[in-house]
Amino acid sequence: MEADPASSSPPPPPPAASPSRQPLGEEEGVESVEVECVDPASSSTPSPPASPSRQPLGEEEGAERVGVERVDPPIPDCGGEADPSHAPQPSPASVLPPPKGEEPVVSTEEGKAAIAGDEGEALRSFLEEFGDQGDDSLIPSPRLKKIDSPDRLAALRFLGGKYNRLLERYKQQVAKCAEECEPRYDGLKKKYTDECAERRRLYNELIELRGNIRVFCRVRPLSANEISNGSSSIVEIDPSHETELQFVPSDKDRKVFKFDHVFGPSDDQETVFAESLPVVRSVMDGFNVCIFAYGQTGTGKTFTMEGVPEDRGVNYRALEELFRMSKERNSSIAYTFAVSILEVYNEKIRDLLDESFEQGKKLDVKQTADGTQEVLGLIEAPIYTIDGVWEKLRVGSKNRSVGTTNANELSSRSHCLVRVTVRSEHLVTGQRCRSHIWLVDLAGSERVAKTEVEGERLKESQFINKSLSALGDVISALASKNSHIPYRNSKLTHLLQSSLGGDCKTLMFVQISPSSADSGETLCSLNFASRVRAIDHGPARKQADPAETFKLKQMTEKLRHEEKENSKLNESLQMMQLKYASRENVFKTLQDKIREAEQTSKTFQQRIRDLENELANEKRAARDTTRSAKPPLAPSRQRPPLGRISNMPPSAPPLGPRFSKAHTIQNKENVAVMNKTSSFGADTSKAVGKARRVSLTRVIRQVPLQTKRRSSFAVLPSQREQLSVLPEKRTLSRLSHNQMPRRSSIAIFNSIPGTPVAAAARAQVDSTPDARVSRTIEFSGSKFGSPQMLDMWKSRNNALASGSGNASKVCYSIQKRLLLGSPRPVKSSLFSGAGIPNPPLREKMMVGKAQRVFNTNRRKSVL
Numbered sequence: 001m002e003a004d005p006a007s008s009s010p011p012p013p014p015p016a017a018s019p020s021r022q023p024l025g026e027e028e029g030v031e032s033v034e035v036e037c038v039d040p041a042s043s044s045t046p047s048p049p050a051s052p053s054r055q056p057l058g059e060e061e062g063a064e065r066v067g068v069e070r071v072d073p074p075i076p077d078c079g080g081e082a083d084p085s086h087a088p089q090p091s092p093a094s095v096l097p098p099p100k101g102e103e104p105v106v107s108t109e110e111g112k113a114a115i116a117g118d119e120g121e122a123l124r125s126f127l128e129e130f131g132d133q134g135d136d137s138l139i140p141s142p143r144l145k146k147i148d149s150p151d152r153l154a155a156l157r158f159l160g161g162k163y164n165r166l167l168e169r170y171k172q173q174v175a176k177c178a179e180e181c182e183p184r185y186d187g188l189k190k191k192y193t194d195e196c197a198e199r200r201r202l203y204n205e206l207i208e209l210r211g212n213i214r215v216f217c218r219v220r221p222l223s224a225n226e227i228s229n230g231s232s233s234i235v236e237i238d239p240s241h242e243t244e245l246q247f248v249p250s251d252k253d254r255k256v257f258k259f260d261h262v263f264g265p266s267d268d269q270e271t272v273f274a275e276s277l278p279v280v281r282s283v284m285d286g287f288n289v290c291i292f293a294y295g296q297t298g299t300g301k302t303f304t305m306e307g308v309p310e311d312r313g314v315n316y317r318a319l320e321e322l323f324r325m326s327k328e329r330n331s332s333i334a335y336t337f338a339v340s341i342l343e344v345y346n347e348k349i350r351d352l353l354d355e356s357f358e359q360g361k362k363l364d365v366k367q368t369a370d371g372t373q374e375v376l377g378l379i380e381a382p383i384y385t386i387d388g389v390w391e392k393l394r395v396g397s398k399n400r401s402v403g404t405t406n407a408n409e410l411s412s413r414s415h416c417l418v419r420v421t422v423r424s425e426h427l428v429t430g431q432r433c434r435s436h437i438w439l440v441d442l443a444g445s446e447r448v449a450k451t452e453v454e455g456e457r458l459k460e461s462q463f464i465n466k467s468l469s470a471l472g473d474v475i476s477a478l479a480s481k482n483s484h485i486p487y488r489n490s491k492l493t494h495l496l497q498s499s500l501g502g503d504c505k506t507l508m509f510v511q512i513s514p515s516s517a518d519s520g521e522t523l524c525s526l527n528f529a530s531r532v533r534a535i536d537h538g539p540a541r542k543q544a545d546p547a548e549t550f551k552l553k554q555m556t557e558k559l560r561h562e563e564k565e566n567s568k569l570n571e572s573l574q575m576m577q578l579k580y581a582s583r584e585n586v587f588k589t590l591q592d593k594i595r596e597a598e599q600t601s602k603t604f605q606q607r608i609r610d611l612e613n614e615l616a617n618e619k620r621a622a623r624d625t626t627r628s629a630k631p632p633l634a635p636s637r638q639r640p641p642l643g644r645i646s647n648m649p650p651s652a653p654p655l656g657p658r659f660s661k662a663h664t665i666q667n668k669e670n671v672a673v674m675n676k677t678s679s680f681g682a683d684t685s686k687a688v689g690k691a692r693r694v695s696l697t698r699v700i701r702q703v704p705l706q707t708k709r710r711s712s713f714a715v716l717p718s719q720r721e722q723l724s725v726l727p728e729k730r731t732l733s734r735l736s737h738n739q740m741p742r743r744s745s746i747a748i749f750n751s752i753p754g755t756p757v758a759a760a761a762r763a764q765v766d767s768t769p770d771a772r773v774s775r776t777i778e779f780s781g782s783k784f785g786s787p788q789m790l791d792m793w794k795s796r797n798n799a800l801a802s803g804s805g806n807a808s809k810v811c812y813s814i815q816k817r818l819l820l821g822s823p824r825p826v827k828s829s830l831f832s833g834a835g836i837p838n839p840p841l842r843e844k845m846m847v848g849k850a851q852r853v854f855n856t857n858r859r860k861s862v863l
């Protein structure tokens, strides 16, 4: 504020009498005061009428329009723009150093002093009074009205300027404060929200650990009747201890009860429901929930649960919340709701949604397969909107049994139970749940004597008290962890069985009256509630949909069965693996042996080739010798047949007529040679020199004519060798059925015993590793039946037997398919062919049989 220097020294006269208009303040909300500055010289004398200048001081509310004739000396400018030509030089004493960014401020004292010299007494006293209010004060003084112009003008200007400055300063301070506080405010707000959420979470956790049974106490206000009767309140609630209630029936008596929350008479429905919200919400997560109100008649149970249309209670608000949550979660979970309303009236269950009220319809509580209680035949009405809910609740409420008693004009004469079934299906996982929320408004306990009921009301009271007493028994049994809980003593307890002792979340409102007249009942209710709170309920369990549970059970059963099968299969697989491993070992060993045998076979073959060469050489030498000593050999046609030479055992028994074909010439090997040879036995010398193959065994099958066979010595392959050629044999065996000539016969060769070559050959064979296992056929006595026969044969085949030269070698070819190689003798019955009239056919069959026997034996030996 600028001090007017005129106050200390007379201002210079204005250059002209024309007034200069000057606004005092222009800011928003600031009173605009227009001041006409007049020559101060004219202040002592009234100005002529021609030159007066009337000036409104302010037009806003509270501002007086004052016409001022400028006769005063210049007054201090308090914020307005003064004419610089008029502006006197401020004295250093009258001007305070202006604060940063502000105009210079004139202190009140300075102002007063400045004005004191030239202004009127009224102004001086105004400033004195105003100055007492302090620098920041703008209290208008009543004295202001008494100040006459021009003093008033000066005073107003002073005030206006002060006002403008103050306003500006406040505005700046507010802006600065807002700027500083805003981030802090945001942070604090967030912290507070987080803390609240955390507190709620911890609280819920704590409740769950406690066992999921909560007890809230609600005290209704004293009714008008009670007040008029002079009753006083006997309960005290400390707002800072929201879980404590003090019961004070008399000055000396004071009892403290603890609950999960205590609501006083001033707490409204919304506050009550807000605390119940966590329990209500858990039904949407698949938990069963039960909320019930208990208390003396007329204490506000129905008010808490149902409420009044203008202030609805828990029932309606809970359903509203369920619908809200369903909408909120509809992207992930699909919910459906259904509602049932029933009452237990005089120990009978009545369906309140059944408007027809079939008198004969008897409803009863049954236990389902999953252990829950169900009322068969109860209407379950689907609800889709909150209006639908309200409609159902209205119908139920309308059908409920109420009556007037001394204690309550609209006393509930039954226990009313609202059951909401929530079904959910998770859209991603497909998980299904079905849970219930029971909302129970119990009938009030009452003292019959006090309520003075009679007739029907008395009967109702008796039933009500009986069922409440049964409820008390159940609570006591649960609290003391009895093995038997008497749920079935009343319909009410039977219905609430799973809510009281099962795996659901339970919330109980204990309603009490604050009136001293009801102290007895109040104490009873409080004790009962304390017992309920002490029940060790155990944790709640999520409820799956029963259909889903059944399906799951079936699947579990199937899975268990399959697991059993699986383990069995695994066992057998392991066994097979073991077998396979052992067989593989055997197979490997056999393969090794086969390789060994092949090697041996090669060695022998080489040896045979050597011997053959040797034999050929010897033959050639013998032929040369014979030619020189004897006449040339007779034509081969005149030679006896090979059979005569008889390398066959002489004592071979006759085969009988059925084998006659076998002896035919066609069935013999080397038939061409044999036919041409006339008598091998007749002239043995002629036979010598040409090695021939002679079958040792009886031919029991039709052997096709074969081309001339190579004479060779061979060693009967060992078992191992046989195995090596087994696959080949099998193939050939199969081919043999097609009458294919068999070239891969295994012949048994050996030299005739007693000959030097035989000895040499034998020595060589014996020296081989397979000698032990090789089966050789020797011309031993056993093969010829008896030593005499052998001798006879030797005498007949002297040349051969004596081993004279090369002629002592005879090759014996043995068809491998004949039974000689069979490890056990073939039963003759196999070859009998009895009963087959056609000889060729019989023969074929016999051969086939022999073949099969042989193959079978071979297979056995491999396996």
Ligand SMILES: Nc1ncnc2c1ncn2[C@@H]1O[C@H](COP(=O)(O)OP(=O)(O)OP(=O)(O)O)[C@@H](O)[C@H]1O
Binding pocket: 219, 220, 221, 265, 295, 296, 297, 298, 299, 300, 301, 302, 303, 304, 408, 410, 411, 412, 413, 442, 443, 444, 445, 511
């Ligand atoms: N918290 C409250 N605030 C205001 N009024 C209340 C409150 N509680 C109860 N009342 C009033 O008290 C009266 C009795 O309440 P209400 O009918 O709900 O009692 P009740 O326990 O259900 O009785 P009853 O067992 O006989 O059915 C009603 O008029 C109700 O409006």
